[in-house]
Amino acid sequence: MSNFVNQITFITGAGSGIGRATALAFAKAGAHVVVAEVNEECGRETVTQIQQLGYEALFVGCDVADPAQIEAxxxxTIGAYGQLNIAINNAGIGGKYGRFIDQTKEDFDQIMAVNVGGVFYGMQAQIRQMLTQPEGGRIVNLSSIAGVRGMPMGAPYSASKHAVIGLTKTAALEYVRQNIRINAVCPVYTHSTMVDELINTAPGMEERMRRMIPIGRFGQPEEIAQAILWLCADENTFYTGQSLQLDGGLTAG
Ligand SMILES: NC(=O)c1ccc[n+]([C@@H]2O[C@H](COP(=O)([O-])OP(=O)(O)OC[C@H]3O[C@@H](n4cnc5c(N)ncnc54)[C@H](O)[C@@H]3O)[C@@H](O)[C@H]2O)c1
Incomplete structure (x- = not known):
């Protein structure tokens, strides 16, 4: 796989889980990583981990639910490095585990603001910059298996992740001739803070979740990170507008 030496790589929600694993993987491949996080402590911890490995990273405080903050x-990032080669719109929240009819407007609006607004306004700012660069750029958005299937007890989350795929496909088509490749990844349950919270909602939950996955285990954040790197690789020139399902075989059945 190609290396990412000096590639300016902007990652939202890189303070934890899949985002942190992706930040570390890009840094090890030579990228300059920008950690855009609402949680300053965990964002700075990712930067420290990258620096301790001898690589470069920058922390930028950002709540992706606020269009002005994601744009800023x-x-x-562009002010610091003069360009933007890769953007990973990863920040997301799971919302409340509960019946469709019990989900509130407040929960729905919050999940849409973070999971959909963060990707939409993030991509607007990222694409504007990439259009000024002859080499274009690459974007990967975090959808979910809940973006291609229904998710009982998670209606707003599932709706938000379906929307991420719509944004991904549409932007990919609009900018395919400008050398900007845009894809999504759709992981099944993967070890992270978000999944730990879900596991803790009820006794036996972890086992029920695991039983759904044909491979018999949850994903690891590093496995999702490697797929994201592949999507952004220079050699990967013909793959755009797609949603890559990383699900231990779930949607094969
Ligand atoms: N873990 C899974 O099983 C799984 C499966 C499918 C999709 N995903 C998606 O992957 C992405 C990463 O999830 P994760 O599992 O690593 O979760 P996580 O909770 O471990 O990490 C999410 C990170 O995003 C940050 N964040 C949350 N809201 C933010 C905001 N408004 N602005 C900026 N940063 C914010 C958090 O502080 C946290 O560091 C999410 O979009 C999630 O929906 C996760």
């Missing part, structure tokens, strides 16, 4: 974070 992208601008800060």
């Amino acid at each position: 974070a992208v601008r800060q």
Whole structure:
């Protein structure tokens, strides 16, 4: 696989789980990683981990639910490095585990603001910059298996992740001739803070979740990170507008 030496790589929600694993993987491959996080402590911890490995990283505080903040974070990245080669719109929240009819407007609006607004306004700022670069750029958005299947007890989350695929496909088609490749990944349950919270909602939950997955285990954040790197690789020139399912065989059945 190609290396990512000096590639400016902006990752939202890189303070934990899949985002942190992706930040570490890009840094090890030579990228300059920008950690855009609402949680300053865990975002700075990712930067420290990258620096301890001898690589470069920058922390940028950012709540992706606020269009002005995500735009400012992208601008800060360009101000620091002069370009933006890769953007990973990863920040997301799971919302409340509960019946469709019990989900509230407050929960719905919050999940849409973070999971959909963060990707939409993030991509607007990222694409504007990539359009100024002859080499274009690459974007990967975090959808989910809940973005291609229904998710009982998670209606707003599932809706938000379906929307991420719509944004991904549409932007990919609009900018395919400008050398900007845009894809999504759709992981099944993967070890992270978000999944730990879900596991803790009820006794026996972890086992029930595991039984759904043909391979018999949850994903590891590093496995998702490697797929994201592949999507952004220079050699990967013909793959755009797609949703890569990383699900231990779930949707094969
Ligand atoms: N873990 C899974 O099983 C799984 C499966 C499918 C999709 N995903 C998606 O992967 C992405 C990463 O999830 P994870 O499992 O690593 O979760 P996580 O909770 O471990 O990490 C999410 C990170 O995003 C940050 N974040 C949350 N809201 C933010 C905001 N408004 N602005 C900026 N940062 C914010 C958090 O502080 C956290 O560091 C999410 O979009 C999630 O929906 C996760």
